[in-house]
Amino acid sequence: xxxxxxxxxxxxxxxxxxxxxxxxxxxxxxxxxxxxxxxxxxxxxxxxxxxxxxxxxxxxxxxxxxxxxxxxxxxxxxxxxxxxxxxxxxxxxxxxxxxxxxxxxxxxxxxxx
Amino acid sequence: xxxxxxxxxxxxxxxxxxxxxxxxxxxxxxxxxxxxxxxxxxxxxxxxxxxxxxxxxxxxxxxxxxxxxxxxxxxxxxxxxxxxxxxxxxxxxxxxxxxxxxxxxxxxxxxxxxxx
Numbered sequence: 330x331x332x333x334x335x336x337x338x339x340x341x342x343x344x345x346x347x348x349x350x351x352x353x354x355x356x357x358x359x360x361x362x363x364x365x366x367x368x369x370x371x372x373x374x375x376x377x378x379x380x381x382x383x384x385x386x387x388x389x390x391x392x393x394x395x396x397x398x399x400x401x402x403x404x405x406x407x408x409x410x411x412x413x414x415x416x417x418x419x420x421x422x423x424x425x426x427x428x429x430x431x432x433x434x435x436x437x438x439x440x441x442x
Numbered sequence: 443x444x445x446x447x448x449x450x451x452x453x454x455x456x457x458x459x460x461x462x463x464x465x466x467x468x469x470x471x472x473x474x475x476x477x478x479x480x481x482x483x484x485x486x487x488x489x490x491x492x493x494x495x496x497x498x499x500x501x502x503x504x505x506x507x508x509x510x511x512x513x514x515x516x517x518x519x520x521x522x523x524x525x526x527x528x529x530x531x532x533x534x535x536x537x538x539x540x541x542x543x544x545x546x547x548x549x550x551x552x553x554x555x556x557x558x
Contacts, residue, residue: 333484365549372446373485373533373549419484428475428537429498430547432484 333422335433342410343441350405350436352420359425362403364394367417379403390414415440444469446536446550454556455524463519463553467536474517475547476509479531491517524557
């Protein structure tokens with residue numbers, strides 16, 4: 330079974346500072362990897378996804394993530410955060426040719442002025 | 443194009459009552475997935491449905507839980523005789539197709555069920 334671990338449950342950060350959210354997955358087969366964001370009282374919105382090809386993936390709102398197969402990681406980064414980035418972020422994995430998403434427990438990012 | 447809609451957004455039930463959660467997929471989507479998020483945990487897959495068919499219910503508890511996606515109308519997740527442990531956020535997602543190639547699942551805002 331797929332397993333996704335988000336190493337930080339809470340990440341406080343100051344506005345305009347960089348942020349990195351860590352995600353590790355376990356799988357013996359090829360996987361597709363995703364980052365979702367959930368703003369308060371809203372559904373999950375896809376930030377970016379890795380399917381194949383370039384290991385550096387750029388997403389919406391200035392976020393990017395790097396797939397590292399040897400370390401089985403897919404960390405999310407943003408060089409300069411805004412107050413509006415305050416939200417919960419979920420890392421997810423899907424085995425190739427499957428449809429079930431396995432989610433990490435989420436990381437709550439709180440951006441302060 | 444309206445997104446995935448779920449209602450109610452919040453549902454309070456007493457132990458032993460029934461809970462019905464509804465999900466209307468995005469227009470043009472015929473695949474629906476239900477996930478449950480327990481407190482302090484990530485979302486866990488429950489069931490995958492297409493119109494009038496349950497494709498995979500491997501994540502559903504064997505008792506008290508059922509799901510349907512009729513030809514007309516929303517998908518329904520039904521929980522009979524709720525217990526406090528059923529308190530969670532239930533998310534629905536939809537996609538146009540599934541299987542061989544990766545398709546983004548579009549998520550609804552969730553229904554937060556509280557069992558008193």
